Amino acid sequence: MERDFYNEDIEQLIKQKADQYKMYPSDKVWKGIHRTLHPQRKWYWLSFLLFLATISYYTIKDWIAPSGEQTATDLNKPAEQQPATSHNDDQQTAVIIPFITPAPEQPGNGPVASRIADAGTNVRGPENALVATASPEAPAAGDNINASAGHETPVIDMATRQRIENISHKAYSNITLLQAVPQQFTITAGNRLPVTSLTQVQEEDAAADADRARINWLHETAAYELTMPRAKRLSWQLSFSPTMNYRKLEGSRYARLRSDVKNIPIAFNIEGDPDNLVNHKPALGFELGSHFLYSISKRVTLRAGLQFNYSRYDIQAYSSNTTERATIALNNYYGVTTDSITNYTNLRNFGGDAAQDLRNQYFQLSAPIGLELRLLGNSKVQVGVAGTVQPTYLLNRNTYLITTDYKNYTQQPSLVRRWNLNTSAEAFIAYTTGDLKWQVGPQFRYQVLSSYVRRYPIAEHLMEFGIKIGVAKTIH
Amino acid sequence: MQKLSKLQGNQTVNMTEEAILQGCLHNEATAQRELYNRFSPKMLSVCYRFAHNREDAEDMLQEGFIKVFSQIHTFQNKGAFEGWIRRIIVHTCINHLKKNKKFNESVDIIHATTLQVREESVPSIIQAKQVVECIRILPIGYRTVLNLYAIEGYSHKEIAEMLDIEESTSRSQYTRAKQMLEDILIKKKIIQQRSKEKISWLGIAAGQ
Numbered sequence: 161m162e163r164d165f166y167n168e169d170i171e172q173l174i175k176q177k178a179d180q181y182k183m184y185p186s187d188k189v190w191k192g193i194h195r196t197l198h199p200q201r202k203w204y205w206l207s208f209l210l211f212l213a214t215i216s217y218y219t220i221k222d223w224i225a226p227s228g229e230q231t232a233t234d235l236n237k238p239a240e241q242q243p244a245t246s247h248n249d250d251q252q253t254a255v256i257i258p259f260i261t262p263a264p265e266q267p268g269n270g271p272v273a274s275r276i277a278d279a280g281t282n283v284r285g286p287e288n289a290l291v292a293t294a295s296p297e298a299p300a301a302g303d304n305i306n307a308s309a310g311h312e313t314p315v316i317d318m319a320t321r322q323r324i325e326n327i328s329h330k331a332y333s334n335i336t337l338l339q340a341v342p343q344q345f346t347i348t349a350g351n352r353l354p355v356t357s358l359t360q361v362q363e364e365d366a367a368a369d370a371d372r373a374r375i376n377w378l379h380e381t382a383a384y385e386l387t388m389p390r391a392k393r394l395s396w397q398l399s400f401s402p403t404m405n406y407r408k409l410e411g412s413r414y415a416r417l418r419s420d421v422k423n424i425p426i427a428f429n430i431e432g433d434p435d436n437l438v439n440h441k442p443a444l445g446f447e448l449g450s451h452f453l454y455s456i457s458k459r460v461t462l463r464a465g466l467q468f469n470y471s472r473y474d475i476q477a478y479s480s481n482t483t484e485r486a487t488i489a490l491n492n493y494y495g496v497t498t499d500s501i502t503n504y505t506n507l508r509n510f511g512g513d514a515a516q517d518l519r520n521q522y523f524q525l526s527a528p529i530g531l532e533l534r535l536l537g538n539s540k541v542q543v544g545v546a547g548t549v550q551p552t553y554l555l556n557r558n559t560y561l562i563t564t565d566y567k568n569y570t571q572q573p574s575l576v577r578r579w580n581l582n583t584s585a586e587a588f589i590a591y592t593t594g595d596l597k598w599q600v601g602p603q604f605r606y607q608v609l610s611s612y613v614r615r616y617p618i619a620e621h622l623m624e625f626g627i628k629i630g631v632a633k634t635i636h
Numbered sequence: 637m638q639k640l641s642k643l644q645g646n647q648t649v650n651m652t653e654e655a656i657l658q659g660c661l662h663n664e665a666t667a668q669r670e671l672y673n674r675f676s677p678k679m680l681s682v683c684y685r686f687a688h689n690r691e692d693a694e695d696m697l698q699e700g701f702i703k704v705f706s707q708i709h710t711f712q713n714k715g716a717f718e719g720w721i722r723r724i725i726v727h728t729c730i731n732h733l734k735k736n737k738k739f740n741e742s743v744d745i746i747h748a749t750t751l752q753v754r755e756e757s758v759p760s761i762i763q764a765k766q767v768v769e770c771i772r773i774l775p776i777g778y779r780t781v782l783n784l785y786a787i788e789g790y791s792h793k794e795i796a797e798m799l800d801i802e803e804s805t806s807r808s809q810y811t812r813a814k815q816m817l818e819d820i821l822i823k824k825k826i827i828q829q830r831s832k833e834k835i836s837w838l839g840i841a842a843g844q
Contacts, residue, residue, distance in 0.1 A: 170814065170817075170818065170827075171786045171814075173767075174767060174771070174782075174786050174787065174817070175786060175787050177764045177766075177767035177768070178681070178685065178764070178767065178768055178771070178787045179678075179787070180764040181681045181764035181765055181767075181768045182677035182678055182680075182681055183677060183680040183681045183684055183690075183693075184676075184677050184680070185676050185677075185680045185694055185697055186694060188694070189676070189694050189697055189698045189701075190669070190672055190676075192698045193668075193672065193698055193701050193702055193705070194665060194668075194669075196702050197663065197665075197668065197702065197705055197706075198663075198665060481712070482712075483710050483712065499734050499735075499800070500734075500800065501731045501734070501735075502727060502730075502731070502797075502798065503703070503707075503727065504707070504710065504723070504724070504727070505707065505710060506709075506710040507710075558702065558706055570707075571703065571706050571707065572731075573699065573702065574699070574731070574735055
């Protein structure tokens with residue numbers, strides 16, 4: 161009796177004192193909870209920022225700061241406004257060499273300027289340089305040179321080419337005459353440049369001096385040392401794929417390691433393929449990726465980058481008015497220990513008071529690395545295939561999983577795998593225009609490892625089918 | 637309906653428990669924060685009694701509240717909201733101990749009969765914290781059973797199911813745990829040696 165009284169006394173006081181005690185958690189606890197409960201907001205914003213960054217990149221690249229070749233081939237500008245030095249940064253710019261033909265050959269015609277146009281093809285020295293000549297007042301009818309503003313080689317008939325070569329040869333031999341004559345030139349028929357009168361020669365002396373220095377440098381160095389244009393191997397790709405997401409369940413993957421049956425509630429246990437015991441249906445998701453492409457050869461391209469995947473599927477379940485114990489039996493560690501996890505849930509798999517659709521969502525960040533192989537095509541249109549391996553980090557773990565007796569659904573984040581591995585295969589048709597390469601084609605993505613840790617006896621593999629749309633821009 | 641008044645930054649937020657519940661059902665962050673603010677101090681002390689250290693306790697608390705918010709639609713309004721939350725938190729603590737294999741270590745300690753308690757291992761804080769710290773000195777197996785039976789009110793049968801042990805094991809562990817706790821409290825001079833009279837709680841008397 162005394163003992164009982166004492167027992168009650170000490171138990172009561174222990175409970176009373178324990179209940180009085182309060183502790184205040186640090187801020188990181190709430191931050192962790194909030195991050196888990198509201199993960200999508202952050203990634204929606206990041207996706208939006210990525211989209212804005214892409215738009216900004218193209219705006220700056222193409223509109224605000226256009227590339228050098230457009231400036232170099234702007235034939236409507238006077239020579240004085242052209243850049244003073246050759247544009248050698250992308251190996252495709254026109255090299256402009258104003259020079260004069262000997263006076264005896266064109267008496268009374270004033271200064272003649274010529275242009276050596278390296279049109280972006282292999283130009284190694286003066287023997288391949290194309291020189292267009294024209295008098296300011298009357299361009300020769302046969303000197304019709306179609307020098308486009310792009311990358312195409314000027315089209316010159318054979319007679320003109322012969323004349324150009326002669327003039328070029330003489331111009332090189334008479335380079336010193338430039339000192340006395342101001343430079344003026346026109347390029348193509350119909351594109352006449354403003355002609356400077358002889359009375360303005362004095363005002364242009366300074367410019368002429370600069371040109372002379374430049375021409376001498378070109379003659380001595382650049383014209384003979386033009387390098388092969390380097391192939392532009394690196395490009396940046398942005399891709400988007402609407403995807404349809406499926407999953408495959410496997411229940412007997414770790415059959416030999418399954419837990420002792422005592423961990424499962426003593427009740428009728430359902431056996432069979434879990435794929436046939438659950439009702440799930442696919443749902444739409446998407447993939448947003450940013451990759452760098454590096455051409456190893458004409459056919460093979462290395463691809464690496466980052467991508468964000470939003471995958472989801474729906475589970476057709478039932479809700480119950482009563483809360484039930486949902487026990488998940490875990491795989492044992494080679495018979496040493498057995499474990500189970502118990503949660504409380506009102507979600508059932510087979511039947512309940514009302515039908516309820518559960519939605520499992522996966523927010524994944526991946527770093528794909530793989531190869532593209534060009535199978536067919538030319539410089540404009542290509543057909544190819546690609547494959548990648550994608551180490552993946554799962555951003556959220558609040559997905560529903562089924563209990564090991566297949567009766568209930570519950571959430572247990574600790575059983576959801578953070579790191580995973582995906583593979584992807586795709587075929588595409590690509591169209592190249594300028595620096596941009598557009599591509600479209602089907603893709604398939606498969607999650608190699610189960611969505612759950614090895615201790616959870618049921619394995620889930622996600623599958624995504626999608627149509628990938630991508631655009632790649634060459635990086636200069 | 638009980639009213640909540642909580643300072644958030646410079647704003648005072650008054651929400652009824654029903655409003656909090658409805659907000660949490662709609663996954664509203666404000667309501668979730670209110671619920672957390674109200675119950676987290678008490679629930680952290682629950683976790684702390686089960687955990688190895690404060691860091692583990694905060695991990696348990698975080699995981700437990702995530703479960704609370706994700707399963708809040710299962711709350712039936714039949715019992716106390718706090719009791720429902722507390723049950724989830726306790727189960728989270730048990731799962732956490734199992735997951736980290738810390739609970740299984742206690743299997744070896746079932747047969748332990750003596751425990752050396754160093755004088756300096758008990759903080760000199762009195763009353764509630766003093767008792768809680770004494771409980772935490774117990775081996776984890778003893779501590780878990782004592783927490784579940786004496787404080788959380790689970791039966792030995794329920795404890796046996798939760799911990800995957802026999803009911804008789806739960807009973808014997810509780811008996812030993814209580815004896816060990818009594819020894820600690822006496823050594824710490826928090827209670828007096830058992831006598832024919834009702835025991836007196838020195839610490840409590842000192843605090844009054």
